Amino acid sequence: MTAPSPLRLGVLVSGTGSNLQAILDAIAAGTLNARVELVISNRPGVQALERARAAGVEALAISHKEFAQREAFDQALVSALREADVNWIVLAGFMRVLTPHFLAAYPGRIINIHPSLLPAFPGVDAVKQAFDYGVKLTGCTVHFVDQGVDSGRIIAQRAVSVEASDDLAALAARIHRAEHSVFVEVLRDIAAGRVVPFEG
Numbered sequence: 218m219t220a221p222s223p224l225r226l227g228v229l230v231s232g233t234g235s236n237l238q239a240i241l242d243a244i245a246a247g248t249l250n251a252r253v254e255l256v257i258s259n260r261p262g263v264q265a266l267e268r269a270r271a272a273g274v275e276a277l278a279i280s281h282k283e284f285a286q287r288e289a290f291d292q293a294l295v296s297a298l299r300e301a302d303v304n305w306i307v308l309a310g311f312m313r314v315l316t317p318h319f320l321a322a323y324p325g326r327i328i329n330i331h332p333s334l335l336p337a338f339p340g341v342d343a344v345k346q347a348f349d350y351g352v353k354l355t356g357c358t359v360h361f362v363d364q365g366v367d368s369g370r371i372i373a374q375r376a377v378s379v380e381a382s383d384d385l386a387a388l389a390a391r392i393h394r395a396e397h398s399v400f401v402e403v404l405r406d407i408a409a410g411r412v413v414p415f416e417g
C-alpha cells in the first residue's frame with residue numbers, strides 16, 4: 218500500500234496564531250502528515266502571519282475592509298487558496314463568517330476550532346460567556362464549517378474543568394492548550410483518512 222499523500226492545508230487566521238503554531242510544530246516534528254501551503258489573515262500585521270513566515274510558509278494579508286461585499290472578499294480568498302492548490306481549509310482563530318461561495322469551493326473540507334463545548338456558547342467571547350455563566354466543565358470543539366456561526370457537525374471535543382481558583386485568564390490558557398492538542402489530533406485523523414469530508 219502506498220503512503221497517503223500529505224494534506225495540503227490553507228489556514229485562515231485573524232490574530233495570535235497559537236493554533237497555527239501547534240500545527241506547524243507538529244508538521245516540523247514529523248508527527249502530522251501535512252504541509253501548510255498558505256496562511257491568510259483578514260487582519261494585516263498579526264502575529265500569525267509572522268509565525269507562518271518564520272516557518273517558511275507563504276503568508277498573505279487580505280483585509281475584508283477592502284471589499285464592499287462579503288462575497289467579493291470570499292472570492293479573493295478562494296482564488297488565493299486555489300492558486301496554492303490546498304485541499305483542506307483550517308480556520309484557526311479566523312473571525313469572519315464564510316459565505317456560501319466559499320463553502321461551495323471546498324465542500325465538506327473546512328474545519329474550525331472553537332473554545333467551548335458546542336453547542337453551548339457559540340460566537341465571540343465563548344470562554345468569558347462560559348465563565349460568567351458559572352459552568353464547571355467547558356472545553357473546546359473542532360467542527361466542520363457550515364453557513365451558521367460555530368454550528369457545523371462536531372468532529373472532536375476536549376473537556377476542561379473550571380477550578381474554583383480560576384480567573385478568566387487561567388481558564389482561557391488551559392482551554393488554549395487543549396485546543397492545540399485536539400486540533401492536531403483531528404488533522405492527523407484527516408491525514409490518515411479516519412475523518413473524511415462531511416457536507417451535512
Ligand code: GRF
Nearest residue numbers: 233234235236310330331332
Ligand atoms: C482560539 O481560542 C480559537 O478557538 C478561536 O480563536 C482563538 C484563536 O487563538 N476560534 P490563536 O490565534 O490560535 O492563538
